[in-house]
Amino acid sequence: MLAYTVRRLLMLIPVLFGMTLIVFFMIRAIPGDPAQVILGQQATEEAIKSLTKQLGLDQPWYLQYVDYIKNLFTGDLGTSLRTSSDISGEIWPYLAATLELSLVAMVIAIFIGVNAGIISAWYQNSWFDYTAMVLALIGVSMPVFWLGLMEQWAFSLELGWLPSTGRENVRNPVEAITHLYLIDTLIQGRMDQFGEVIKHLILPGIALGTIPMAIIARMTRSSMLEVMRSDFVRTARAKGTRMFWVVYKHSLKNAFIPVLTVIGLQMGLLLGGAILTETIFGWPGIGRYIYDAINFRDYPVIQSGILIVAVIFVFINLIVDLLYAAIDPRIKYN
């Protein structure tokens, strides 16, 4: 297991370098003079020159790349053209907001998806099975931004049950410590704010979690159907084990591996999908940060934002790979 972990980590190195290359060349791939494009038509000669220098575009690309990598290793993600501040200094609150939202979306998706999949498999061909699977099919095809807008319209604007934008009650702002508001409010014992934060998380969490929920439900169902036909499940039932344990202990444990793969993959897609959900719900996360940067042609922020999300994605996949071995001792890595 240790050898596998080390080898898997070593394999990451070329991928991570490749990712920095792609992100690095983004700005250089802009057709025309990047500094001119960033500053617009009215820019003065001097402004263009100074930006070219600031971005290091006046040097040969390999020197720029070496500098870029050096800076990355020292935790320097560049300077935002819009706010003129260090990206590494200002990125965490955005990242925390996205992580909180993604984790909540994933919890919703796993809880509903796995259970719906199990019930569908257990009562195969029942009305529940059909309804759940038709809903799952629709869920897979759902444009997240549309679902988000419809949720916002129905539950917030029409019914007034839940807040439509933001992540906190602006009149009762959360004092940020970790910037993960669920944790911050708990540490401070502010249960009123904790409730507010939860309320703000529900609509975007559901919107973001819908596609993974549908995919997880379908995967769980097919995986459970396979496992429930196996001998050990029949044995467990013959021994008189209670149905609940047969399903949740014996079957689920064995059916969970393909589901776990899907969950890992979806977590990455979720980080990408967050950009849409965050735009709709005014969620101050990394997606929104990148989106605003695009409108301001703030390329250093676009580059670093994308790189950070991609690096997180890569590490999630790593964790999922390592989890297989932990869950299923039959898997041997040589």
Add this chain to the structure above:
Amino acid sequence: MAEIAPQKQVNVSKQPDEEVISPWREAWKGFRRNKLAMVGMGIVLFFILLAIFAGVIAPEGINEQKLSERLQSPSASHWFGTDDFGRDILSRIIYGARISLWVGFFAVLGSAAVGSLLGMVAGYYGRLVDTIISRIFDIMLAFPSILLAIAVVAVLGPSLRNALIAIAIINIPNFGRLVRSRVLSVKQEEYVMAARAVGMKDSRIIFHHVLPNSLAPIIVQGTLAIATAILEAAALSFLGLGAQAPQPEWGKMLADSRSYIIQAPWTVFFPGLAIMLTVLGFNLLGDGLRDALDPKMKK
């Protein structure tokens, strides 16, 4: 045909009723029995017809503005209501089918062509070529796809054409990996070894033996990829990175109507419904094709 028939009967004399059918026809028979797949095909055909005959079907033009009829709710004269410029939403959705199908189809065609070619080269030649191409695929797949698309559009500039290019690029590794793995298995087949033994050229082996035998999974993947591509194109347009006003692209229509959601929810509802139905159609069709064409991939 009449002359061949007796001969055929001799060959299969024990079972005269049994018909010799091609794998494609057998797949079609399986496909026809799959109700969901037929529903998917129906939806897809419906939208294709809408796109082709938009000029005939649509009650009004794309940009016919009647400011006196702004934000009218659905009625007999405007089935899906009107938007903030007084344009008929139904007509715009019908024309929008052209854009979405066009982007979906050509983006996937592009990525399938480039991806298949790279996959074939990697799988057939192996060694260093394979290592390089496969690593590039790994790196591309390491990015969440929509982010990579956003990055490409951020570089090229926002437009529908650039969104199409971005979607084509991000889907290349999916086809590349698929075809590469097919090539690796087909390469071991006896008929390919035989072809090589008789001195057939590599390019001929690839295009006459390897490619035809990889076609079924490419078609399946392609159909499902169109669904994703349409969704991604709508998402990019929604973010303002794809289609630009006044193009009747569904995602763009949604984005433009957002601020009227309280007064006129139908302006947001119908374009989104159109996206969802089209994507659903391609997903169902793709699932059905997979079950019919590739029994091994069946879940």
